[in-house]
Amino acid sequence: MNIVIMGPPGVGKGTQSHWIVEDRKIVHISTGDILRGAIRRGTELGKKVQVVMNAGDLVGDDLMMELIRDRLSQDDVVDGWLLDGFPRTAFQAAEFAKLLKELDQGIDKILVIRAPADEIVRRLAGRITCRVCNEVMNLTGLGNVTPTYCPFCGNSKDEERAKAALYQRADDTEETIRHRLEVFRKKTLPAAWTLEEHFPLAEIDGLGTVDEVAHRIADVLE
Ligand SMILES: [Zn+2]
Known part of the structure; x- marks a missing residue:
């Protein structure tokens, strides 16, 4: 097939x-x-x-x-x-x-x-990634609150290190997502x-x- x-x-x-x-x-x-x-x-x-x-x-x-x-x-x-x-x-x-x-x-x-498009923006703009294990998670699934530690690898249970470990990718901002959706559509x-x-x-x-x-x-x- x-x-x-x-x-x-x-x-x-x-x-x-x-x-x-x-x-x-x-x-x-x-x-x-x-x-x-x-x-x-x-x-x-x-x-x-x-x-x-x-x-x-x-x-x-x-x-x-x-x-x-x-x-x-x-x-x-x-x-x-x-x-x-x-x-x-x-x-x-x-x-x-x-x-x-x-x-x-x-x-x-x-x-x-x-x-x-709005659903895709909601999914992607809410994505955060763990620098330690590279797992991607969605803030909407976590009640829109950035967790204090990575739920996957458990890294950084103290808050300061967690902020450093969990980050949003630069291409996951609403503006870049909408642009990529437009390229897909056209x-x-x-x-x-x-x-x-x-x-x-x-x-x-x-x-x-x-x-x-x-x-x-x-x-x-x-
Ligand atoms: Zn992790």
Whole structure:
């Protein structure tokens, strides 16, 4: 089974991807992994990626498409894959549809997980991270009070050290979150609609608990 998963930041895409690949025994492919993998293997493509990254540039569409082709041609993906983080634009989606045809592959389901912007802001703007164990927790789940120590590793039971251990990531402010949601709406959603011209798509309500969302996904993957 081949799946493309899409959704705005903070909608729980990573958590859902995790059980889907376990359950379906397919390979999780993220663009970050593809880039790192190509560099690590030292292939011609990997060398090109290294040059782009060393220059501090973003990997262009042509190179990205070559990398995806290379990844989807490897032996470990014959039983299926779940692609996460690609395509990000309508142009990439159209190119990707052509590539799949060439590779004689398809997409069994495009999953688009959605949630209202205000809900995502509430989730992400309330996120705090522990510097010691890197666990991420949500203030709304903790009654909107910053705990005096990390509930996961128990670190810093004295208040002064706890303040130093628990922090909010700079990209979890409301302004940056709203900007990322806008990029998703303007660029990535059109990619989903372009892919839908070729393959079946299911929109998933991302509201509710992880289990509730997982059940909705399981229903459409039947
Ligand atoms: Zn901790």
